[in-house]
Amino acid sequence: MFDNxxxxxxxxxxxxxxxxxSIRYQxxxxxMGFENKHDFPTEMEFDEDDAKxxxxxxxxxxxKDWIGAMxxxxxxxxxxxxxxxxxxxxxxxxxxxxxxxxxSRLCLLKEARKGNPPxxxxxxxxxxREADGEMPTQQNLxxxxxWGLFYAAxxxxxxxxxxxxxxxxxxxxxxxxxxxxxxxTSFGEPCEHRGKRFPFKxxxxxxxxxxxxxxxxSSYRLFSELKIASVA
Numbered sequence: 001m002f003d004n005x006x007x008x009x010x011x012x013x014x015x016x017x018x019x020x021x022s023i024r025y026q027x028x029x030x031x032m033g034f035e036n037k038h039d040f041p042t043e044m045e046f047d048e049d050d051a052k053x054x055x056x057x058x059x060x061x062x063x064k065d066w067i068g069a070m071x072x073x074x075x076x077x078x079x080x081x082x083x084x085x086x087x088x089x090x091x092x093x094x095x096x097x098x099x100x101x102x103x104s105r106l107c108l109l110k111e112a113r114k115g116n117p118p119x120x121x122x123x124x125x126x127x128x129r130e131a132d133g134e135m136p137t138q139q140n141l142x143x144x145x146x147w148g149l150f151y152a153a154x155x156x157x158x159x160x161x162x163x164x165x166x167x168x169x170x171x172x173x174x175x176x177x178x179x180x181x182x183x184x185t186s187f188g189e190p191c192e193h194r195g196k197r198f199p200f201k202x203x204x205x206x207x208x209x210x211x212x213x214x215x216x217x218s219s220y221r222l223f224s225e226l227k228i229a230s231v232a
Contacts, residue, residue: 001144001215001216002144002145002147002148002151002216002217003216003217003218004061004216005060005061005062005144006058006059006060006061006067006144006145006148007058007059007061007218007221008056008057008058008148008149008151008152008220008221009056009057009058009059009220009221009222009223009226010054010055010056010152010156010220010221010222010223011054011055011056011057011223012222012223012224013223013224015223016055016057016223016224017050017055018044019057019066020055020056020057020069020071021044021045021046021050022043022044022066023057023066023067023068023069023107023109024044024045024046024069024105024107025037025040025043025044025045026109026110027069027107027108027109027110028045028105028107029043029045031109031110034194049071049073049081049104050071052073052074052076052078053071053072053073053074053104054071054072054074054156055069055070055071056069056070056071056072056149056152056153056220057069057223058145058148058149065111067108067109067111067112067145068106068107068108068109068112068145068146068149069105069106069107070103070104070105070106070107070149070152070153071103071104071105072101072102072103072104072153072156072157072165073101073102073104074099074100074101075092075099075100075101075102080092080100080102080166081102081104081168082102082166082167082168082199085168085191085193085197086168086188086189086190086191086193086197086198086199087188087189087191088187088188088189088199089187089188090187092166097161098161098162098163099160099161099162099163100162100163100164100166101157101162101164101165101166101204102165102166102167103153103165103166103167104167106146106149106167108142108145108146112142112145113142147180147217148217150182150207151213151217152220153165154202154204154207154208154210154213155208155219155220156220157204157205157207157208158204158205158208158209162204163203163204163205164201164202164203164204165201165202165204165207166199166200166201166202167199167200167201167202168191168193168197168198168199168200169197169198169200170195170196170197170198171198174186174198174200180212181210181211181212182202182207182210182212183202183203183206183207183210184200184201184202185200185201185202185203186198186199186200187199187200187201
């Protein structure tokens with residue numbers, strides 16, 4: 001069903017990364033006020049973690065508008081934001097075989113959220129699916145965007161030897177994600193980060209192989225390929 005309405009791109013060019021930063025600016029600076037917009041005169045929100053991140057953007061197939069974003073921060077030789085913010089039950093380590101990555105800046109524009117929180121409100125895949133041939137509600141479409149971004153993350157992890165994804169979220173959102181079929185593991189104490197957040201991790205391989213993606217989710221595309229196709 002996701003494929004009928006949206007498509008996800010890996011932002012592999014400067015132009016596409018700027019689209020990603022612009023979405024973040026609109027959500028975190030203008031709409032939510034989490035960041036001071038005067039710190040970003042170019043109207044693109046970014047920080048030091050973007051240098052060691054990969055970036056994704058999602059657009060509507062109907063309007064061609066860019067409506068959502070997500071980044072994956074590599075641990076590399078430094079600390080992930082989750083390590084700085086939360087007291088964790090284990091050290092996050094990387095080795096020669098697998099990487100440690102944090103899901104971050106997962107957001108939708110207000111027009112897409114329709115009142116949902118900036119991280120979206122993930123619901124059960126079973127609730128999202130409608131009867132064959134029946135148009136899903138706007139609310140369910142909005143939630144579906146988040147699932148599409150999570151699928152892109154799981155696919156990227158499977159292709160790039162990522163062992164676990166780490167992220168901070170609310171218990172309510174975590175419960176909804178579990179109801180939808182994602183296997184989350186809590187591994188630390190809550191922290192204050194734009195409200196009360198809890199640290200979780202997801203097994204990247206198991207998530208990608210999960211049956212919750214059995215229909216309606218295609219591979220993400222490279223933005224550079226989109227530009228080549230439009231020129232051709």
